[in-house]
Amino acid sequence: MSKRQTGLAILGACLLACSIGLAADPGVADPVQGQAAAAVCASCHQADGSGMNIPGAESWPRLAGLDATYLAKQIEDFKSGQRSSPTMQAFAQMLTDEQIPHVAAWFASLPAPSLSAAEPYSPELLERGRLLATEGDWDNYLVPCSSCHGPDNLGAGSVFPAIAGQHPAYIRDQLLNWQQGSRQNDPQQLMATVAARMSADDIQAVAAWLSTQPGTPEQKPE
Ligand code: HEC
Ligand code: HEC
Known part of the structure; x- marks a missing residue:
């Protein structure tokens, strides 16, 4: 190795070490x-x-x-009022901007809860929900939820959250919020467009089916 190459190698190692050093900063x-x-x-x-499902x-x-991201x-949006929820705004405001990523990382690190006993949904309702979530409804210009929320609706990256294994009343309420325009913080109004194309029965069906699905890949039956 020439002197110059050695110098570059040391520089490279330093850049790596320095960036690792930065990654350990309190900002992360x-x-x-x-907790x-x-x-x-x-x-x-x-x-x-x-969480908890509280119908009604x-x-x-x-x-x-x-x-986590x-x-x-979402916590930042509650805090600023960009996502409206009087309950959550009060709690988000208890967190400093520095605490928010730490709290988010804490909940993200917890294992998804195991499935609660399914409510007695009719097979027809569940089948309608499964169709919407995995195949879409092309007559109504509805793409499958999984095209954005990832295979098995377990989430994709930081933009598309997992919706499988989420509580049915929460899923339903969020879809209604988008229909009514009271949730508006989604990127490019993607969810407002989806929700606008759904009937009340569609919303009930997809919320029911998703809530019966495993919330993590590990919970998927073999
Ligand atoms: C009094 C009950 C209550 C407490 C306490 C509470 N939350 Fe919430 N949280 C809610 C409700 C209700 C919603 C749904 C709001 C909506 O309809 O948009 C929610 C929604 C959320 C969401 C959005 C989840 C998603 O999937 O988009 C996050 C994140 C969240 N809360 C974090 C927190 C954190 C962090 C704290 C503590 C600092 C907290 N919450 C305390 C009731 C509560
Ligand atoms: C074109 C992409 C796209 C499609 C298709 C889509 N979603 Fe979403 N969805 C999103 C995005 C983006 C978000 C996150 C919104 C945000 O950041 O506030 C989201 C969020 C959600 C949430 C809120 C989750 C939470 O934790 O608060 C629910 C519920 C939801 N979607 C249900 C559905 C259902 C049901 C379908 C199928 C009928 C569907 N989505 C199809 C893009 C999509």
Whole structure:
């Protein structure tokens, strides 16, 4: 190796080490730091992040195992009011901007809850939901949910959250919020467009079916 090459190799090693050094900065999300700040969230989202389905009332979504960047964006949007929820705005405002990525990383690190016993849905309702989620309804210009939310609707990257294994009342409420224009913080209004094409029966069916599906790849039957 020439002197110059050695110098470049050292420079390269330094750049790598320096970037690792930067990655350990306090600015980076740390689930352990997030755990303490997440204590106030447990009364609704539960300590294990599994949330709760409350038909007829405001449901508490499962947060466990959702993507950290997605979660952080939602908390920021609640805090700024860009995603409207009086309940969540109050709790998001209890977090400093520095705490938000840590809390998001904490919930993202928790295993998705195991499936709760399915409600007694009719086979017809579940089949309609499965069709919408996995094949779409081309007569109504509805692409399958899985085309964005990933195979098995378990999420894709930081933009498309997992919707399989989420509580049915929460899924239904969010679709209604988009139809009514009260949730508007999604990129390029993708979900507003989808929701606008769904009937009340479609929404009930897809929420029911998705809630009966595994929330992580590990829970998929062999
Ligand atoms: C009093 C009950 C309550 C408490 C406490 C609470 N939340 Fe929520 N949370 C809700 C409700 C209700 C929603 C659904 C809001 C909606 O309809 O848009 C929600 C939604 C969320 C979402 C959006 C999830 C998604 O999939 O888009 C996140 C993230 C969240 N909460 C994080 C937190 C964090 C972090 C805390 C603690 C600092 C917290 N919540 C405390 C009730 C609560
Ligand atoms: C064209 C892409 C696209 C399609 C198709 C799509 N979604 Fe979404 N969906 C999104 C995006 C993007 C978000 C995240 C919105 C945000 O960041 O606020 C989202 C979020 C959601 C949420 C909120 C999840 C949460 O944790 O709050 C639900 C529920 C949802 N979608 C249901 C559906 C259902 C049901 C279908 C099929 C009928 C569907 N989506 C099809 C793009 C899509």
